[in-house]
Amino acid sequence: MTARAVSHLKPEKEEDGSKQGFPGTHKCSVCCKEFRRPSKLKVHMRTHTGEKPYRCDRCDKSFRNISHRNVHMRSHTDERPYVCEVCNKRFKSLSHLKSHVKTHAGEKPHLCKICSKSFNQVGQLKNHMRTHTGDMYRCEECGRQFSALSHLERHMRTHTGEKPFKCEHCNATFSQFGNLKRHIRTHDQTGEKPYKCEECNSQFSQLSNLKVHMRTHTGEKPYRCEECSRQFSRLSNLKEHRLTHNGD
Missing domain, CATH: 3.30.160.60 (Classic Zinc Finger)
Structure with a gap:
C-alpha cells in the first residue's frame, strides 16, 4: 500500500484534539469522545466543567488552554509572528494563517448541508449553523442575538463600557483591538x-x-x-x- 493510500486512512482530527476513525485510549466520561493522550482529554474535560485556569494578566480573560491564552496575549502586544508568503499579511496564530492561505486558493472545504454555503474554517461553519437552528447567543441587556460567542462578548462592551485594550503611549483605552491598532498609528512617526x-x-x-x-x-x-x-x-x-x- 502506498503512502498516499495510507494517508486517506488517517483519522480526522477534531478541533479539540479527538480522533474519529481509530479508537482512542482515553475516553471522556461525559460525551464519550476518545483521545490518544491523557493531556488532550484533560483539556477537553474543561469544555464540560467550564474550568479556565489560564488567565490573561492584562485583561483578566481566562482560557481552558494555555496555547489559547498565549495567542490572546498577542492581541495586547500586536505580535504577529506568522506571515503569509503570498501577501505578507501577518497573523497571531498558525491556525489563523492556515485559514487565511485558503482564501488565496479559494478553498472552502466546510459545507453547510442546509443552504450549501461553504466556509474555510470549521468554526465558521459551526457559527453559521446557529442561524439555521436558532441556537444563538443572546444579549440579556437588549435581546440582540449573535452566532458567535466572541461577537456577543464584543457587543457586551457597548453596555458595560469595558475598554480592555490600552495604548502604551498615552494610556487611551479602547473596546476593540482594531480601534487600538488604528489609534497607535497616530503615534507612529514613520507615517506607516x-x-x-x-x-x-x-x-x-x-x-x-x-x-x-x-x-x-x-x-x-x-x-x-x-x-x-x-x-x-x-x-x-x-x-x-x-x-x-x-x-x-
Missing part, C-alpha cells in the same frame, strides 16, 4: 501606510480607507438613499445627501 492599492499603488494607514478607495476603481456604491434610490460610495456622503430630503 501598510495598505496598498493594487490598481494605482496609493497607500493607506487604515484598511477601511483602502476599501473605500477601491470603490473609485470598481464603481461600487453600496449606500442607497431610501427616498430617491440615489447611491453613494461613502456613508458620509449618503448622510449629507439625506439632509436635502428632510430640509435640515
